[in-house]
Amino acid sequence: MSVQSHLSSLSSALNLQQEEKDKVSKSVDTLSSRLNTYFSRDLDGHFKFGSYTRRTVLPRKADENSDVDYMVVFKNPYEYKPQTLLNHLKAFVNKYYYSSEIYQSHPTIVLELNHIKFELVPAKKDFLGNLYIPSPSSSYTEWMITQPNTFNSKLSDANATYHNQIKPLVRLLKYWNRLNGSHRTPYLLEKWVVDNYYWNCINIKEFVYSTFEKLDYDYTDSQNYKDKVNRAKRIIAKTKELERDNLPISAENEIKKLFPNF
Numbered sequence: 001m002s003v004q005s006h007l008s009s010l011s012s013a014l015n016l017q018q019e020e021k022d023k024v025s026k027s028v029d030t031l032s033s034r035l036n037t038y039f040s041r042d043l044d045g046h047f048k049f050g051s052y053t054r055r056t057v058l059p060r061k062a063d064e065n066s067d068v069d070y071m072v073v074f075k076n077p078y079e080y081k082p083q084t085l086l087n088h089l090k091a092f093v094n095k096y097y098y099s100s101e102i103y104q105s106h107p108t109i110v111l112e113l114n115h116i117k118f119e120l121v122p123a124k125k126d127f128l129g130n131l132y133i134p135s136p137s138s139s140y141t142e143w144m145i146t147q148p149n150t151f152n153s154k155l156s157d158a159n160a161t162y163h164n165q166i167k168p169l170v171r172l173l174k175y176w177n178r179l180n181g182s183h184r185t186p187y188l189l190e191k192w193v194v195d196n197y198y199w200n201c202i203n204i205k206e207f208v209y210s211t212f213e214k215l216d217y218d219y220t221d222s223q224n225y226k227d228k229v230n231r232a233k234r235i236i237a238k239t240k241e242l243e244r245d246n247l248p249i250s251a252e253n254e255i256k257k258l259f260p261n262f
Contacts, residue, residue, distance in 0.1 A: 002248045003239060003255045004205040010259055011168035011204055014175055016059055023115045024052070024068060031118065034096050035072060039088075044073040044125055049148035051186060054155050056170045060115065062262045063178045067110075067117040071148055073131065076124040082107060082134035082142055085122035093120070107134030151191065158194045162201065169193060169207045172259060179260075180228040183221070212236045212258075232258055 016024070028048060035046050050069030051057040058066045074085055089109040093102050101112040108119040123133045124143070132143040159166040170193050177184050184192075196214060201207045212233060217226050235258045242251035 001252050003243065003251050004203055006252050006255060007172065007204045007208055007259065008168075010175075010261065011172050013262070014058055014062055014171040015055070015168075016057065020059055020115065027113060027116055027118075028068065028070075031070065035092070038092050038095065039072075039074075042075055044075050046070065046072045051190070053149065054152050054167070054190070056155070056167055056174065056190060058171060058174055058178070062175055065117070065178075065182070067119050069119050069121065069148075071121045071123050071131075071133070073123045073125060082122065085124075086134070089120050089122055106137045151187075151194075155190065155194050162198055162207070163203075165198075165201070165204055165207045166193065168204055169211060172204075172208060173211060175262075176232070176258065181224065183225045183228070209236055209240065 032046065035043065047070070048068060049071055050067075052068045057068070060066050072089060074080070074088075076085070086104060086107070086109060090102065090104065093100075093109060093111050097111055097113075101110075103110050105119070108121050111118040111120060121133050123131050123146070125131055131146050131148065133146045135141050135144040155166065155170075170190050173189060173193060174186055177186070177189055193211065196211065198207055198210050201210050213236065215229055215232065217229050235254060239251050239254045242248075242254055
């Protein structure tokens with residue numbers, strides 16, 4: 001074994017396996033059918049978006065908060081406010097999923113099943129076809145424009161450019177983030193990875209080294225997060241030193257402090 005083999009094996013394990021994919025796919029199909037039945041002609045469409053569609057979502061075993069983002073687009077001819085549409089979604093899930101955990105986490109309705117969590121996001125369209133979702137509760141506007149799947153192509157392009165290592169790298173970094181308190185939101189973490197440059201990186205080990213050497217914080221971050229980042233940098237530096245000293249087993253044991261098996 002080696003650092004490379006451990007990171008490669010772990011990044012593969014952090015990809016959804018077929019059994020979990022099948023369960024999620026079945027749940028998505030059921031959700032879709034029930035939405036059509038319940039809302040009939042009141043919807044302008046509904047679809048998956050987010051990390052599940054980008055294949056960067058973590059398995060529940062690695063992150064119990066892994067979810068499927070699902071947008072429900074209402075025709076909304078009476079210009080209902082966001083909370084009214086959230087109430088409609090909550091009534092829907094209460095009817096079909098009454099034995100599951102259901103709660104509002106603005107601006108979504110969260111539906112927790114045994115094997116997956118859905119975050120249902122109400123949306124509306126304007127006459128130009130632009131999509132709007134509820135603004136954060138801290139915002140002064142009720143609706144904000146969104147392009148839910150635009151980032152997918154950017155990530156796919158980066159993945160193709162960098163030897164198909166960006167998606168495995170994203171999963172590893174999200175796993176580290178989860179193990180260390182989920183300080184960064186998953187989307188912003190993915191965006192940060194994609195926006196970076198990776199000169200002369202070929203394999204996943206080199207991408208991980210490069211990423212943690214770039215990882216930083218600012219004065220607004222908590223001391224706890226700063227400590228976690230500094231610890232990660234020390235582990236990376238020590239791992240590289242052990243490799244230079246031709247101690248592959250020790251190097252692998254060192255990197256496992258950062259990326260343990262799950």
